Amino acid sequence: MATAVVTGASRGIGEAISQRLLELGYNVIGISRTINESPIHHPNFKALTCDLSDEKMTASILTLLSTDPSITILCNVAGFGVFEPHEEISPNTLSKMVTLNLTTPMILSNGLLRALKFNEGIIFNITSIEALRHSKFSAIYTATKAGLRAFSLSLFEEVRKSGVNVVSINPDMTATSFFDELRFGTSEEFDKRLEAEDIADAVQNILQMRNGVAITDITIRPQKFGLEKKK
Numbered sequence: 001m002a003t004a005v006v007t008g009a010s011r012g013i014g015e016a017i018s019q020r021l022l023e024l025g026y027n028v029i030g031i032s033r034t035i036n037e038s039p040i041h042h043p044n045f046k047a048l049t050c051d052l053s054d055e056k057m058t059a060s061i062l063t064l065l066s067t068d069p070s071i072t073i074l075c076n077v078a079g080f081g082v083f084e085p086h087e088e089i090s091p092n093t094l095s096k097m098v099t100l101n102l103t104t105p106m107i108l109s110n111g112l113l114r115a116l117k118f119n120e121g122i123i124f125n126i127t128s129i130e131a132l133r134h135s136k137f138s139a140i141y142t143a144t145k146a147g148l149r150a151f152s153l154s155l156f157e158e159v160r161k162s163g164v165n166v167v168s169i170n171p172d173m174t175a176t177s178f179f180d181e182l183r184f185g186t187s188e189e190f191d192k193r194l195e196a197e198d199i200a201d202a203v204q205n206i207l208q209m210r211n212g213v214a215i216t217d218i219t220i221r222p223q224k225f226g227l228e229k230k231k
């Protein structure tokens with residue numbers, strides 16, 4: 001049975017994608033710091049605990065994953081954002097954001113590409129609408145997501161002849177715990193925000209395209225603009 005590796009599978013977009021892949025018949029290996037608290041209880045779901053902003057821990061997980069020849073899908077979902085004036089962001093937070101959002105997806109892709117080539121698999125990188133625009137208080141987050149999108153599009157050019165697809169999914173504001181520590185959040189209105197399941201729908205649609213067709217870049221937005229400022 002084909003196996004999907006999903007980072008950030010404990011909640012939000014990663015959890016929704018994991019649930020969908022299990023429904024589609026994949027084995028799923030979910031990775032995050034609190035993955036043992038995941039609401040996913042499925043015989044084909046395996047949880048691996050790892051802080052993916054720690055390059056040594058990521059290297060250990062990769063050693064483990066490298067022994068699995070059935071890996072066909074890599075979903076790089078884990079990430080976080082801090083949206084403050086640049087000088088207010090600590091070097092430690094800045095560095096963790098760059099590592100988790102950008103370096104780790106590149107390292108996981110690097111380590112799993114042989115299996116993905118063998119299985120003619122697919123990499124999904126969850127970037128952001130911020131990969132496509134330039135917003136204030138978002139310089140680091142935007143740099144990581146624009147970097148991840150550029151990595152995806154460039155890697156596709158390299159691996160397409162091997163039958164591997166690399167997809168950059170660029171979602172707008174999605175109702176998840178991403179905003180828990182932020183000064184703003186998603187709208188309460190359904191047509192002014194995305195749900196995590198909308199991103200899982202995109203993954204499923206791309207997987208169900210006929211062989212020989214590759215969608216490489218997809219932006220998902222709510223129909224209307226909405227944002228709630230917190231008091």
Ligand code: NAP
Nearest residue numbers: 008010012013032033034051052078079173174176177178
């Ligand atoms: P979320 O609900 O906060 O989920 C974030 C996930 O990342 C969790 O599973 C979390 O698990 C994992 N994670 C965070 N830090 C980690 C670390 N150091 N090591 C391993 N895993 C870590 O947010 P989300 O909305 O689902 O976000 C998922 C991705 O979508 C992120 O890359 C985000 O940038 C992107 N995105 C989100 C939105 C949005 O509006 N929500 C829009 C565009 C793009 P643990 O806490 O268990 O480690």
